[in-house]
Amino acid sequence: MSTSSPRTRHRLGLWALTATHAANDFYTGAVAALLPFFVLHAEYSYAAVAGITLAATALSSVAQPVFGYLGDRYGMRWMSLAGLLAAGAGIALSGIVADSYAAVWIVVAISGIGVAAYHPAATMEARELGGGTSGSMSLFSVGGNVGVALAPSAVILVVGAFGLSGSGFLIIPAVVLGLVYALVSWRHLFSRTTSAEQTPATSRASVPDDWRAFLWLTAVLATWSIAYVGTSTFIALYSIERFEVSTGFASIALSLFPAAGAVGTLAGGWLADRFGRLRIIRTGYLLAAVSAIAIVLAPSPLVVIIATAVLGTSLFLPFAAQITLSHSYLPNRIGMASGVTLGLTLSLGGLVSPLLGSVADKAGVQTVFMIVAALLVAGFALSFVLKERRSSSETSAEPQDPAIELENANG
Known part of the structure; x- marks a missing residue:
């Protein structure tokens, strides 16, 4: 007990x-x-x-x-x-x-x-x-x-x-x-x-913060941020402009996007623990890029809805893995890693959204999703620069509880 x-x-x-x-x-x-x-x-x-x-x-x-x-x-x-x-x-x-x-x-x-x-x-x-x-x-x-x-x-x-x-x-x-x-x-x-x-003193001495790797991860997250904000802002407008559907119908895709993101977040964390963080990060960006292309080429509003749901799921597959990876890159600055990962990188999409709006005004909303697809392809490519990093500093964060340690040892 x-x-x-x-x-x-x-x-x-x-x-x-x-x-x-x-x-x-x-x-x-x-x-x-x-x-x-x-x-x-x-x-x-x-x-x-x-x-x-x-x-x-x-x-x-x-x-x-x-x-x-x-x-x-x-x-x-x-x-x-x-x-x-x-x-x-x-x-x-x-x-x-x-x-x-x-x-x-x-x-x-x-x-x-x-x-x-x-x-x-x-x-x-x-x-x-x-x-x-x-x-x-x-x-x-x-x-x-x-x-x-x-x-x-x-x-x-x-x-x-x-x-x-x-x-x-x-x-x-x-x-x-x-x-x-x-x-x-x-x-x-x-x-x-x-x-x-x-982090024990010996671990801090042998496992320094890897700022170069963290900056590469930040670059990958920048593509994620713009794709996320761009989709949230323009997916309903895209359906209305291209297929002339009602606002009520167009909002279906907008509602599905965050709901699918919740599913992707939970699934991505579970899969990352079993198959590796980098594998899930790369899979997520690849599937997200394909989904964005499907939105651009969609022949009907129903396909847009389906592709948006897949995009929401795949875009959030890497979310938890990216956070824990940032912690492994900056094991002595967990708060800073969290702040940048959840703060500055996610704000980039908001700063870029007026530019995407200008593109939509001049070239149509479909062009925005071409840009989103291109950015996700770039994120997929950049993810191959990332490296896995597991160290004693990560395991030191585990709860010091004999019951949990025994459970982990037994698989």
Whole structure:
């Protein structure tokens, strides 16, 4: 009984952390869902709501590596809970202060910074609780997919019923799940252990950070980011422009894309642990490139829907493997690796999206998906520059629990 208790705590901790990831990323999805209400009820211009999006995403992406550095240097595990509560509070206040655009911009920016503070600290803890496996990282990662997917329905339900001032109710997921997380993971939450301290001194001396390999991985992730944002932004418009379908029909592909991504995230982590990270990364990019080409050549809107579902699944197959690979490249800077992987690289797509919009205006949306396909081919090619790296620094992240070690030894 005593040997299974630590294992149970690790498992409960990982599930509680995954739930907080869903709540945290819920507020990322809530920003996009609130924009139409700001236009309709607060009479904001399109340029104004674009500024709100910038406040939520740009500051968050730039801040994540900073919080990652702080986590590596000082521990500060409490940033995951503090970030979650800040993310929820900012979105909750956004509708209440809608009469002042400046106030909305500030509270949404605070929410974005909260999202940024959450990710590095939570990713470091997920790595510890799950033993550094891609499977456990995929479970943690899929929480974010779920949160983003649930946000539009929740925002429509709450704001549709109570108006913009009802946004205050949106803080409930942060408070409830944050409380559960604090109760389950109290010892982890206030641990001051840094990523460097997790690695024995002998390992730190023999396993230095490989910045060159990490930069190559960042380049691969850049192609992923643009492909992801490009597909999310233009897939519905593509179906409408090319096949003249209704907006309702066109939204099917848009809804399937993140749902398929959740499936791909879970499957990719499980497969990476069994067949190797690089094999799954390369397979994911190859299948994604083929799916994007299928969208370009699709003879009917039904084929677009099917190809988009396959694209969502294959694009997220490498997701967890890429995170754990970044940790192996920077074993002494896990927070920094997490911050860059989840922050700066994912923001690149947002920065490039106006350029893709300009291409769509001039050459049609189909051309955008030609670019997406080309980028995924480039990502597939670049993935062969990546190298596997397993070291004692990775295994040091495994839970020090005799029951778990015995289970791993027995396969």
